Amino acid sequence: MAPNIPVPGPTNGPQRRVPDVFDALHGEMDRLFRSFERNWPHWPGLARGGAETTLPSLDVRENAEAVTVEADLPGLDEKDVHVTLLDGVLTIKGERKSEREEKNESYHVSERSFGSFARSVRLPDSVDENRIEARFDKGVLKVVAAKKAEAVASEKKIEVKKA
Structure with missing residues (x-):
């Protein structure tokens, strides 16, 4: 016959949480990435912020005549940058080499x-x-997309009045 072992519960004190294998793995992966980040901060794309150092920042502006998109691409040449338009989506692609x-x-x-x-x-x-x-x-790519003539002509300013 098996010995009578008390089961933790409300009457026997607080329950202990059994260590979860996935929690342990998650903690170990976090520790590994923190260590890697700390030891290799000079690698592009691997410094704190990760993809922020790889993806270019974009400025998008629109006025009555055009939509302008500017991308900061320091260290690149125009031959390293490709701009395409497909189904109304402007895509800027490139490759950084150092x-x-x-x-x-x-x-x-x-x-x-x-x-x-x-x-x-x-x-x-x-x-x-x-x-x-x-x-x-x-190092700055500037894409200017002119608006259709009918779009520019049809824009009407509407006065905002106080109620």
Whole structure:
């Protein structure tokens, strides 16, 4: 016959939580990534913030004549950037490549980093898909999408009055 073992419960004191294997795994993964982040902060895309260092920031502005999208792409050339329009969605793609080599009497360092990115913006129906221009200057991509003539002409300002 098995011995009588008390089961923790409201009358026998607080219940203890049995360690969960998945909690332990989650904690170990967090510790591993914190350690990696702390030891390799100079790697693009792996510093605190992760994808923020890989994805370019975008500024999107609209006025009566056009929609303008600007992307900060420091360190890239125009040949590394691809701009497409499909079904009203403007997509900016590119690839960052970086190499560094340093030689000295006592050491030799060679580092390479790379990463691709893609950002997409849905353009309004008022944009004329045949009148879109992209220019790249000093690390900034500027895409100007002109609006259709009927969209520009049909815009009417409505006066707001005090009630």
